[in-house]
Amino acid sequence: MLRTHHKSMSQDKIIIRFDEVSFEYGHAKPILDEVSFSVRQGMKFALMGQNGAGKSTLFTLITGDAKPDSGKVSIDANLSIATARQVIPRDQLDLTVREFFEKRFSKKAYDIDPKIDAVLDIVHLSAPRDRIIKSFSGGQQARLLLASALIQNPDILLLDEPTNNLDKEGIAHLTDFLKKYQKTVVVISHDAEFLNSFTDGVLYLDVFTRKIERYVGNYFDAVNEISARIEKENSKNAQLAKEIQENKDKANFFAQKGGGMRMVAKRMRDKAEKLEEEKVDVRREDKTIRHFTIPAQQDLTGEIIRITSFTTLKNHKPTAHKTNISLKKNNHLLLSGPNGIGKSTLLELITENNAPGISVAPRVRIGYYRQDFSTLNFDDTVYDSLFSIMKERDEHEMRSTAAGFLITAESMRIKIGDLSEGQKGLVAFARLVLQKPGLLILDEPTNHINFRHIPLIAEALNTYQGAMILVSHVPSFVKKIRIDEVLDLEKL
Numbered sequence: 174m175l176r177t178h179h180k181s182m183s184q185d186k187i188i189i190r191f192d193e194v195s196f197e198y199g200h201a202k203p204i205l206d207e208v209s210f211s212v213r214q215g216m217k218f219a220l221m222g223q224n225g226a227g228k229s230t231l232f233t234l235i236t237g238d239a240k241p242d243s244g245k246v247s248i249d250a251n252l253s254i255a256t257a258r259q260v261i262p263r264d265q266l267d268l269t270v271r272e273f274f275e276k277r278f279s280k281k282a283y284d285i286d287p288k289i290d291a292v293l294d295i296v297h298l299s300a301p302r303d304r305i306i307k308s309f310s311g312g313q314q315a316r317l318l319l320a321s322a323l324i325q326n327p328d329i330l331l332l333d334e335p336t337n338n339l340d341k342e343g344i345a346h347l348t349d350f351l352k353k354y355q356k357t358v359v360v361i362s363h364d365a366e367f368l369n370s371f372t373d374g375v376l377y378l379d380v381f382t383r384k385i386e387r388y389v390g391n392y393f394d395a396v397n398e399i400s401a402r403i404e405k406e407n408s409k410n411a412q413l414a415k416e417i418q419e420n421k422d423k424a425n426f427f428a429q430k431g432g433g434m435r436m437v438a439k440r441m442r443d444k445a446e447k448l449e450e451e452k453v454d455v456r457r458e459d460k461t462i463r464h465f466t467i468p469a470q471q472d473l474t475g476e477i478i479r480i481t482s483f484t485t486l487k488n489h490k491p492t493a494h495k496t497n498i499s500l501k502k503n504n505h506l507l508l509s510g511p512n513g514i515g516k517s518t519l520l521e522l523i524t525e526n527n528a529p530g531i532s533v534a535p536r537v538r539i540g541y542y543r544q545d546f547s548t549l550n551f552d553d554t555v556y557d558s559l560f561s562i563m564k565e566r567d568e569h570e571m572r573s574t575a576a577g578f579l580i581t582a583e584s585m586r587i588k589i590g591d592l593s594e595g596q597k598g599l600v601a602f603a604r605l606v607l608q609k610p611g612l613l614i615l616d617e618p619t620n621h622i623n624f625r626h627i628p629l630i631a632e633a634l635n636t637y638q639g640a641m642i643l644v645s646h647v648p649s650f651v652k653k654i655r656i657d658e659v660l661d662l663e664k665l
Contacts (some may be wrong), residue, residue, distance in 0.1 A: 187214075188213065188328070190211045190247040191234075193243070193245075194208045195208070195241060205383055206384060208383070208385045210385045214357055215355065217360070218375065219360055219375045219376070220360065220361045220376045220378065221376070221392065221395075227378060229258075232359075253329070255325040256333065257319045257322040260545060261314050265306060270306065273321065274288075277322075289302060291324075296319050299488070312338040315512075316339070330356060331359050334363070338617055339646065340511045343512060348370050375387070413448050417448045420444045424439075462577060465602075467605050467610070473537065474502075476499050477501055477611055479498065479500075480497075482494065492665075494665050498660065501640065502611075503640075504640050506643070506658045507644075507659045509659060514663060516616070516644050516662060517543075520541070523539075523614060538611050542615045546594075551588065552588060555600055562608045563607045574603050580596075584596070595623060598622050602630065617645060
């Protein structure tokens with residue numbers, strides 16, 4: 174049920190309103206179809222939907238960065254809006270921290286340094302103002318994104334997958350902040366536990382109907398309500414189908430009698446047609462990716478990788494460590510530690526295989542799932558990205574694998590850079606299947622991924638028979654995967 178709050182009069186005020194809004198992306202991909210909904214001041218809503226449904230696009234309509242094809246988006250003109258997006262734009266990665274925050278303002282912001290320090294303190298991040306953005310870890314960049322929205326002190330806060338790359342401490346701190354936050358929040362997330370801790374309801378963007386469905390309560394309440402509705406609609410349609418068939422059978426029977434019975438037959442057929450019109454469109458559940466395996470490279474024997482030394486970062490200071498980690502086929506290593514300690518840097522060095530203390534056996538194919546998808550060429554089409562990774566080019570195998578990850582024939586022609594983050598993640602997994610790596614490296618593989626897909630991904634990693642190194646801040650996900658060894662960088 175809806176959480177009760179002591180509301181002021183201002184909280185009855187509608188500040189976001191969509192009236193029969195339709196929007197099409199690039200004249201080829203309809204996103205919204207005559208959508209109507211409203212958000213009251215001070216409310217906190219989860220915006221949910223399948224990967225690629227258009228959730229991030231909805232944010233651009235709220236901010237005014239996109240305009241509807243028809244209908245009207247009304248935002249209270251006196252209120253400010255700020256968005257914490259999923260990832261920092263590539264053209265901002267070379268900025269300093271100060272320059273990054275300055276870009277949040279349309280006019281020159283004077284005396285900005287104390288404001289930067291204040292919002293960085295809120296997100297629990299120590300960041301010198303002259304440090305370059307790309308030098309921060311994925312989790313630290315996630316905190317910077319949140320801080321860049323908060324520094325604007327917005328009346329409406331839009332958060333797009335804010336828990337991606339955050340460690341346990343970061344998620345707990347963000348949750349506590351949002352519970353206390355008094356202004357309006359709309360958040361896109363696939364993390365049901367996180368959403369349920371502070372939201373008042375769910376706005377569900379249905380990828381099939383392209384409508385917004387509104388549900389009171391938390392995500393699980395919404396799922397239960399949807400399931401009950403589907404069951405009711407299916408039951409109604411089954412009863413109607415029975416009656417339709419009975420009337421058709423009677424119509425055929427009376428038609429064969431001839432004479433005056435033909436009029437009776439006509440009435441039976443008319444009744445059947447009327448009953449057909451009463452059937453309802455049953456809401457289709459989000460599609461889920463098919464069960465899959467990641468085949469391991471077959472021609473490998475003995476040791477696949479050895480790590481004898483590496484470096485961690487604490488308070489921006491490097492510390493060298495000695496170790497003796499050796500992975501063979503079917504060995505799974507979990508690499509853990511807080512944001513900023515150097516996990517992603519270590520994975521990068523392993524992939525490059527040119528750092529002292531790291532040795533990958535010759536001819537080992539490395540499958541690398543990067544949290545920022547930078548292993549993908551954003552200018553490639555999906556087709557080219559998948560086909561190019563295959564050692565032995567087989568278009569049938571490629572298309573069959575793609576279909577299993579909900580990659581349609583139509584989306585094959587789309588450039589990687591034009592996909593949603595969730596769709597990029599599914600392409601990245603499809604590439605791993607087609608690549609058949611001997612060493613699998615995964616850096617936060619659940620980021621941006623619809624929670625319905627996550628058990629299937631966990632199962633695939635659990636059964637992977639090559640050497641694997643995994644980084645993940647999602648304990649429920651890690652628990653589903655066989656781990657043979659743990660390297661905790663925080664405890665060194």
